[in-house]
Amino acid sequence: MTTKLMGQKVQRVEDQRFLRGQGRYVDDVASGQDVLHAAVLRSPHAHARILDIDVSKVLDVEGVHAVWTYDDLTGPMAEPLPLLIPHPALTHGRTQYALAKDEVNYAGEAVVFVVADDRYVAEDALDRIRVDYEVLPPVVGIPAARAADRLVHDDVPGNVGARLEQQVGDARAAIAQAPHRLTLDLTVERSSCQPLEGRGTVARWDPDLNRLQAWTSTQTSTGVRAAIAVKLQLDLGQVDVITPDVGGGFGVKINHPWPEELLVPLAAKTLGRTVKFTEDRREHFISTAHERGQVHHIEVGFDDDGRLLGLDVEFWHDHGAYTPYGLIVPIITSTQLLGPYKPQSYRVVFESLYTNTVMVTPYRGAGRPQGCYAMERTMDAIADYLDRDRTEVRAVNFIQPDEFPFDQGLVFQDGRELEYDSGDYPASLEKLKTLVGWDEFPAYQQELAAQGRRVGIGLACYVEGTGVGPYEGAHVHIETSGKVKVATGLTTQGQGHATVFAQLVADELGVRFEDVEVVTGDTRRMPYAVGTFASRAAVMSGSAIHLAAKRAREKVLKIAADALEVDELDLQISDGVVSVKGAPDSSIDLGTVSVLSNPLRYAFDEASKAATQFSVGDPGKPPVAEDDEPGLEGRDFYSPERATFASGMHAVVVETDPETAEVKILKYAVVHDCGNLINPMIVEGQIHGGVAQGVGGALYERMAYDESGQLLNASFMDFLMPYVTEVPDGIDIDHLETPSPLNPLGIKGAGEAGVIPSAAVFAAAIEDAERVALPGLTITAMPISPSDLFGLRATHRQESS
Amino acid sequence: MSEEQHDVVLTVNGTAHPVSVPARRLLSDALRHDLGLTGTHVGCEHGVCGACTVLLDGRPVRSCLLLAVSAQDGEIITVEGLANADGSLGPVQQAFLECHGLQCGFCTPGFLTTITAGLRDNPTPTHEEARDMIAGNLCRCTGYQNIVRAVERAAELARDGAPHAQVPHPPEPEAGQLEFEDRDDDNASTGLGA
Numbered sequence: 001m002t003t004k005l006m007g008q009k010v011q012r013v014e015d016q017r018f019l020r021g022q023g024r025y026v027d028d029v030a031s032g033q034d035v036l037h038a039a040v041l042r043s044p045h046a047h048a049r050i051l052d053i054d055v056s057k058v059l060d061v062e063g064v065h066a067v068w069t070y071d072d073l074t075g076p077m078a079e080p081l082p083l084l085i086p087h088p089a090l091t092h093g094r095t096q097y098a099l100a101k102d103e104v105n106y107a108g109e110a111v112v113f114v115v116a117d118d119r120y121v122a123e124d125a126l127d128r129i130r131v132d133y134e135v136l137p138p139v140v141g142i143p144a145a146r147a148a149d150r151l152v153h154d155d156v157p158g159n160v161g162a163r164l165e166q167q168v169g170d171a172r173a174a175i176a177q178a179p180h181r182l183t184l185d186l187t188v189e190r191s192s193c194q195p196l197e198g199r200g201t202v203a204r205w206d207p208d209l210n211r212l213q214a215w216t217s218t219q220t221s222t223g224v225r226a227a228i229a230v231k232l233q234l235d236l237g238q239v240d241v242i243t244p245d246v247g248g249g250f251g252v253k254i255n256h257p258w259p260e261e262l263l264v265p266l267a268a269k270t271l272g273r274t275v276k277f278t279e280d281r282r283e284h285f286i287s288t289a290h291e292r293g294q295v296h297h298i299e300v301g302f303d304d305d306g307r308l309l310g311l312d313v314e315f316w317h318d319h320g321a322y323t324p325y326g327l328i329v330p331i332i333t334s335t336q337l338l339g340p341y342k343p344q345s346y347r348v349v350f351e352s353l354y355t356n357t358v359m360v361t362p363y364r365g366a367g368r369p370q371g372c373y374a375m376e377r378t379m380d381a382i383a384d385y386l387d388r389d390r391t392e393v394r395a396v397n398f399i400q401p402d403e404f405p406f407d408q409g410l411v412f413q414d415g416r417e418l419e420y421d422s423g424d425y426p427a428s429l430e431k432l433k434t435l436v437g438w439d440e441f442p443a444y445q446q447e448l449a450a451q452g453r454r455v456g457i458g459l460a461c462y463v464e465g466t467g468v469g470p471y472e473g474a475h476v477h478i479e480t481s482g483k484v485k486v487a488t489g490l491t492t493q494g495q496g497h498a499t500v501f502a503q504l505v506a507d508e509l510g511v512r513f514e515d516v517e518v519v520t521g522d523t524r525r526m527p528y529a530v531g532t533f534a535s536r537a538a539v540m541s542g543s544a545i546h547l548a549a550k551r552a553r554e555k556v557l558k559i560a561a562d563a564l565e566v567d568e569l570d571l572q573i574s575d576g577v578v579s580v581k582g583a584p585d586s587s588i589d590l591g592t593v594s595v596l597s598n599p600l601r602y603a604f605d606e607a608s609k610a611a612t613q614f615s616v617g618d619p620g621k622p623p624v625a626e627d628d629e630p631g632l633e634g635r636d637f638y639s640p641e642r643a644t645f646a647s648g649m650h651a652v653v654v655e656t657d658p659e660t661a662e663v664k665i666l667k668y669a670v671v672h673d674c675g676n677l678i679n680p681m682i683v684e685g686q687i688h689g690g691v692a693q694g695v696g697g698a699l700y701e702r703m704a705y706d707e708s709g710q711l712l713n714a715s716f717m718d719f720l721m722p723y724v725t726e727v728p729d730g731i732d733i734d735h736l737e738t739p740s741p742l743n744p745l746g747i748k749g750a751g752e753a754g755v756i757p758s759a760a761v762f763a764a765a766i767e768d769a770e771r772v773a774l775p776g777l778t779i780t781a782m783p784i785s786p787s788d789l790f791g792l793r794a795t796h797r798q799e800s801s
Numbered sequence: 802m803s804e805e806q807h808d809v810v811l812t813v814n815g816t817a818h819p820v821s822v823p824a825r826r827l828l829s830d831a832l833r834h835d836l837g838l839t840g841t842h843v844g845c846e847h848g849v850c851g852a853c854t855v856l857l858d859g860r861p862v863r864s865c866l867l868l869a870v871s872a873q874d875g876e877i878i879t880v881e882g883l884a885n886a887d888g889s890l891g892p893v894q895q896a897f898l899e900c901h902g903l904q905c906g907f908c909t910p911g912f913l914t915t916i917t918a919g920l921r922d923n924p925t926p927t928h929e930e931a932r933d934m935i936a937g938n939l940c941r942c943t944g945y946q947n948i949v950r951a952v953e954r955a956a957e958l959a960r961d962g963a964p965h966a967q968v969p970h971p972p973e974p975e976a977g978q979l980e981f982e983d984r985d986d987d988n989a990s991t992g993l994g995a
Contacts, residue, residue, distance in 0.1 A: 011898055018906030019894040021840015021880035025907065028839035062803060120825060196844040196852055196907040196941050247842070247907025248941050281845040494905030494942050681901050685943060689904065692944030716849035716939065724945040725936050729928075731946060754944075 005503035005513060006745070009681035012499040013514075023245045026200035026217045027278045035202075036065055038264055038277040039122035041112035041129050042287055043104035046138035046356040046709020047152070050102055050131060053112060057128040063117035064125050065271055068263070070099040076231045077266065081257065084223075085326030089164040090352070092156040093323045096359075098231075098259040104133075105152055105321035106358050107709055108286030110259045115267050115275055138356035138709035142187075142295045142316050145353035152321060152354035161323050162352040166334065168409035169345030174310030178301025182381050187781045188370045188759060190293040190318070190703035191696070193363045194721060195493070197247020198284040201261050202276045203268035213240045214265050217247070219254040219491050220531030221521040227257035228265050236527075239265075243521030246493035250693070251362040252288050253493070254533040255325050285714035290703055291329060291363035293318035294370045298378055306382045306393035308343035313374060317352045320359035327352055329360060329367040331413045332465075337371030338408055338418075339463050340425040340647055341397040346410075356709045362533065364693060365755045368464060373782065376460040376760035380767070390764070391429060391438060394461060398425040413534075414468040416642040422738045423647050425461070428671045431734045432459065436651035436669040445772065454658060454772045455666065458764025459651040460757035466646050466674075466749025467539025467742075471639035473528045474541060474548040476505060478556065478632040480598075480607055482576050482591030484509060484516045486548075488541040489529020491521030495537060495751060496682045501545050503678060504745070508549035509556070510573030511590065528637070535646070535749025538678060543638035543743040552634030559593050559632070590632075597632040599623035644740040646748035648672040650691075650757040652728075654765040658773065661789040663699055663766060668728040673736040675748035683750045684733055690754015692727045697755065698762035698783050700726065759783070776800070809873045813838060814882030822869045829853045831869035832879060840880040840910050844939065851938035854911035855879050859971040861918045878968060880910035883917060892958040893917050893951070902951035904942035912938050916952055921968050926956055 017023055055067045070078070080095045100111045112129050116122035139145050139152050145159045152159055175181055203214040212234060218224050218241075225241040228234070246253065260277045268275045279287070294317050301310040317330040334348040379397075383390040399406045401424045408418040433439060441457045448455050474488045486505055492498070502516035509516075519525050520541075530540070553573070560578040561568040564586055572581050579587035595611045603609040610616065617623050624630050653667040670687055677683050700720035704713040713719045739746030759782040766789065767779045777796045781788070806821040811828075813836060820835045827846075832838045832855070841864055844852035848866040855864045856878040883891045890898060893916045903909040912935060919934035920926070926934060931952040932945075940948060 012901065014906070015898045015903060016890075018903055018909055019880075019890060019897055019913070020884055021838070021910055023840070023906050025839075025842070027833070027843075031834055031839050032837035119830075120823070194941060195905070196850060196939065197842070197905070246905060247844075248905040250941070281847065494903075496904070685901050685904060685947060688944035688946040689942045690944075693941070715847055716845045717847060721939055721941065723936050723939060724932050724949065727945050729932065729949075731944070 005507050007677055008503070008679065010499055010503055010513065010679055012496045013502065014496065014498045025197055025245045025247055026202055026215050027276070029202045029215045029244060030274050030276065033274065035274045035276050036115050036117065036271065037119040037122050038113060038115050038260065038267065038275055039119060039126055040110045040260065041114070041126045042283070043100065043107055043109040043111055045104060045133055045135050046107045046140065047136040048104050048133035049136065050100060050104065050111070051134055052132040054130040055112065058114070058125045061125055061128065063121040064114060066115040066267055067125065068099065068113045069111070070097060070101045073098060075233060077262065081259070081324060082227060083326065084324055085328055087162070087327045090162040090323060090327055092161045093326070094153055094156065095324045096322050098262050106356055107711065108358060110287065113263045115271065140355055140357060140705050140707055140709050142293065142318050142353060145318065145355050146316060152356055156354055159354040160351050161319060161354055162327055163349065164327065164331070164334070165347070165349040166410050167347040171310040171312045171345040171347035174345040175299055175301035175312055178309045179303055180385065181299065181301050182385060184298040184378060184381055185780060186296040186298070186374055186377055188292050188294050188373060189783060190290045191363065191701040192290040192703065193250035193252040194284070195248025195250055195252065198279040198281065199253065199258055199260065199288060200278040201264040202274065203265040204274045205269040205272060207272065211238050211240065212265055212269060213242065215242045215244055216261055217253060218243055218256055219249045219493065219533055220256060221491055221523050222489055222527065222529045223531055224256050224261055225523045228262060231257070231262045232266055232269065241523045243491040246491060249493035249532065250364045251291070251366060251533065254531055255289055255361040281716060282714050285719065286358060286711055288358070289361040290320065290358050291360050292370060292697065293360065294333065296374045298374055300378050300382065302382055304386070305396045306386050306388055307396050308341060310345045311343040313337060313348045315350045317350055318355050318360060319352050320355055320357045322359045323352070324359065325361040328413050329362055332367035333371040335410050335412050335418050336368045336463065336465065337375050339372060339375050340399055340423065340461050341375065342399050342406070357705055364690065364752050366534070366752065368462060368752070368756045369697065369759050372460055372462045372756050373759040373763065376757065377763060380764050390459065391433060395426060395429060399423070401426070412465055412643060414643060419642060420463065420645040421740050421742050423463070423645060423673060424736060424738050425647065428647065428649050428673060428736050431736060432649045432651055432669060432671040435671060435732050435734050436653065436667060438651065449772045452658065453655060454769040455653060455655045456765045456767065456769025456772070457651060457653050458761045458768060459649060460760035460764065461649045462756040463645050463647045464535065464749070464753055464756060465643035466535035467640065468534045468536055468643045469639055470530060471637050472530060472540035472544045473526060473635070473637040474544040475526055476545070476548045476552045476634045478552060478590050478594045480591050480594045482515060482589055482594070484511055486516060486518045486545060487522065487525035488520055488545055489523070489526035490532045490537055490541050493532065495686070496679065497537060500538060500678045500682060501542065504542055504546050505549045508546055509553055511576045515576060535751040535753070538747055539644060539743055539749050540638055542678065542745060542747060544636060546744055547636035547638055548634040550634065551636055552632065555597065555632060555634065556590060556593050559596050560588050563588055563596060594632040598630045638743065640742050644675070644742045644748045646674040646750065646753060648753050650761045652761050652765045654762070654769055656766060656769045656789065661786040661793065663786065663789070665695070665728045667732070669732040670754070671734045671736060672753060673738050674750040674753065675740045676737055676746040677735065678747060680735070686750050687733055687754040688731055690752065691731055692722050694755040694758025695727055696722045698758045699785065700783065702783055807870050809870050811836065811869065811872055811877060812875065813877045813879060820869070824868065824870055826869045827865055828867040828869045828872050829864040832864060838879055838881055842907050842910055844908065849939065850908065851915065852908045852911040854914045854938070856914050856918055856968060859918065859969040861915045876969065878914065880913050883913055893920065893955040896951040896955035896958055900947045900951040900954050902943065902947045908938060908940045912940070912948060916955060917968055920956055920959060921970065924956060924959060926952065928953070
């Protein structure tokens with residue numbers, strides 16, 4: 001019997017090509033061929049009216065093939081880009097045009113599109129374009145947006161795109177009557193995904209087939225395909241979108257279509273040439289998307305044990321200049337804020353605000369890091385107020401293992417109830433305390449304090465709704481060679497899907513792992529799909545692939561039972577061979593079963609002779625039965641009722657330098673529960689990466705906008721992403737496996753988890769370390785740099801004296 | 802555009818490639834788009850991320866900060882040249898496979914070339930030295946944990962006799978010639994390095 005691969009640390013199949021330099025990323029497509037290159041002139045102003053665009057100096061430049069402004073666009077291309085996720089509360093949703101019409105609302109907005117022989121010439125051409133702007137005062141930052149002295153869009157009063165309130169019970173009344181009350185004001189600044197590969201699109205129009213092929217670095221190939229078809233007025237069947245290898249996504253590539261994802265195909269069709277756009281790093285900073293910027297006002301009422309009686313959260317979400325991705329991020333913040341806890345009553349209201357900055361769409365964690373930060377800072381504040389251990393206060397508020405499914409009484413980001421399916425939070429907390437040495441820490445802290453050193457510990461808990469719908473699908477095809485070709489429609493950006501999905505198929509079909517080949521994100525192979533976001537790929541496509549493989553297996557057994565003249569129940573499949581249990585000589589390999597599955601008129605090789613009309617079949621029946629179809633394939637879809645909820649807890653021990661205020665990470669511990677693990681090696685890799693991004697977001701990364709809306713740190717030189725020198729040397733991980741009842745594999749998503757508690761856990765640990773010397777110092781704004789902490793110390797000393 | 806073209810020969814992984822390029826063409830673009838060696842990736846175009854690192858006469862260099870014409874007399878090794886002669890993975894590549902040292906794979910070529918040169922210069926790095934060896938390259942997926950492990954594993958594999966890619970030592974500087982700056986200094990200039 002083949003060893004079961006689910007749960008094994010299987011090495012990745014995709015690594016062979018990546019390690020040899022044979023990955024195929026979008027900028028590699030058509031390399032060395034006769035390709036035209038696009039470049040985009042972007043607004044230098046955060047807010048301005050376009051008075052005139054003069055392209056006359058470019059038109060006759062040798063090597064330039066197209067220069068387009070808004071006026072060159074027609075039909076649907078001249079309409080605003082789609083608002084992908086409408087919501088009744090988004091009363092004032094706005095999206096940009098593919099090329100700016102009349103006005104620009106952030107520095108970086110696309111204004112003119114140029115196609116030339118190569119990128120160098122295209123950029124030369126941009127230099128020759130003159131745009132006259134009437135510069136308008138910009139709105140930068142949440143306080144300015146709320147003040148609304150100036151408006152981003154003239155027709156959006158108060159800069160408010162949406163206001164949404166949800167409540168369970170009467171939180172205001174509960175707080176008023178509670179024995180204890182606290183108020184917190186917290187802020188989180190912007191960061192961004194920054195995959196090492198930016199955006200890119202290549203398109204080719206085939207006049208012989210009357211068909212467009214586009215390669216794009218996206219998290220949803222079916223989404224881009226639909227958008228291209230609508231905007232270019234093509235039939236869906238005329239558009240293929242292929243997502244090749246993607247050099248990281250982390251959320252930013254789920255938004256679509258970017259202007260270039262439409263302009264490049266349009267140029268390819270118009271010019272009859274292959275056209276490529278590959279953005280540079282600066283463009284990625286100023287013309288894609290950011291996330292995280294929020295301001296929270298929290299009021300909480302609780303009893304003597306720290307039990308939450310009423311929680312009232314008001315927050316303001318900076319969504320930048322446009323809202324193509326709707327309210328997903330603030331809705332997630334407002335719902336996932338509750339984490340593993342059950343407040344007796346809860347009210348949350350948010351305003352989603354316009355500013356003249358790059359728009360906001362999900363970045364790994366997608367609003368959860370802010371929610372976790374708000375909730376966990378509140379827990380810390382309650383523990384501090386009651387002089388209780390921080391783990392005790394959390395524990396009294398946990399949903400207990402016997403309370404699942406637990407309905408929080410709110411509506412989640414997918415429009416479904418926020419109902420947790422399973423989990424064991426007390427067990428997670430016990431594991432974390434052991435892993436990090438929670439109970440021993442106070443003695444250690446005192447010991448070091450005696451030496452003049454400041455060490456502190458923090459913990460943070462989260463729950464993450466993963467694997468949201470609507471669905472994913474899969475197609476499994478056993479070829480006559482016995483090799484198995486699998487396709488699922490969502491895309492891959494480093495998660496090792498080719499490996500984990502092959503593990504699932506090998507297990508279900510009983511074939512060798514190395515005989516399974518998985519393709520993702522190619523609309524020619526699987527045209528029905530949603531995309532890779534919300535930690536959903538393993539849950540959604542993993543389940544769909546499992547189900548599709550099951551269908552293929554059923555067909556294998558049926559055909560093999562006929563061929564071997566035995567009952568299906570007596571058969572087993574192992575290493576690609578179907579055999580009769582207890583009689584291994586009576587067997588048939590999957591390749592032969594595949595031959596038999598497809599009745600043939602013509603033989604083309606030795607194997608196919610076995611399937612021709614004079615060799616097989618009952619002359620009294622049709623060669624393909626009425627309820628059957630030729631070929632050894634299985635196709636199925638997985639569409640869950642609602643999301644499945646993963647959870648976890650992080651703890652960190654830090655040391656802060658009494659002089660320089662530098663923060664050093666001494667220990668980082670993670671307890672993680674994503675249900676059954678398909679490949680622990682890959683899950684741990686996801687956690688490592690998430691933690692590192694979290695370190696960046698908590699200690700280093702911010703978007704430094706000045707008052708005129710210029711992003712001052714739009715380069716890797718100035719936006720401080722962690723190198724190895726900034727991440728913990730070792731991350732201790734322990735897994736809890738609470739299976740999900742919602743899918744056949746019992747799995748939950750794992751992709752985003754590592755980054756969710758970072759701001760919360762670092763704020764807690766740094767505060768704990770600082771209080772060794774500065775009792776009462778409180779951290780309310782993240783990220784926190786050494787200079788921020790230095791300033792905070794000075795302010796605290798001033799206020800205390 | 803009638804830009805002046807320069808005939809240069811780029812010697813990459815032991816093969817001489819005559820190309821005609823404008824003076825401003827970056828080495829990274831020439832490798833990728835003129836020679837079709839797309840294994841070398843461009844992540845930032847300003848020398849910070851290290852994804853485009855290749856070995857020029859044995860030294861790790863950022864190919865996005867070099868002009869193709871300036872590489873005329875050098876021997877270039879890219880990720881495509883790191884496998885063993887029999888086609889099997891070289892020790893650094895093998896170590897990345899074993900340790901799950903990569904996810905999306907985009908930054909990986911720059912790490913592989915950097916570590917190849919690093920282990921040539923220091924075949925038995927301590928744990929701290931293994932971390933230092935990769936401190937000038939950015940990865941957004943792995944959190945570096947498994948890359949550090951891969952450095953240590955690659956050193957082990959090389960010690961156990963796995964053949965190393967043929968990476969020449971950089972030539973000694975001639976009298977009066979300026980030596981290349983040490984890579985640690987490059988790291989310091991990013992404001993983040995060791």
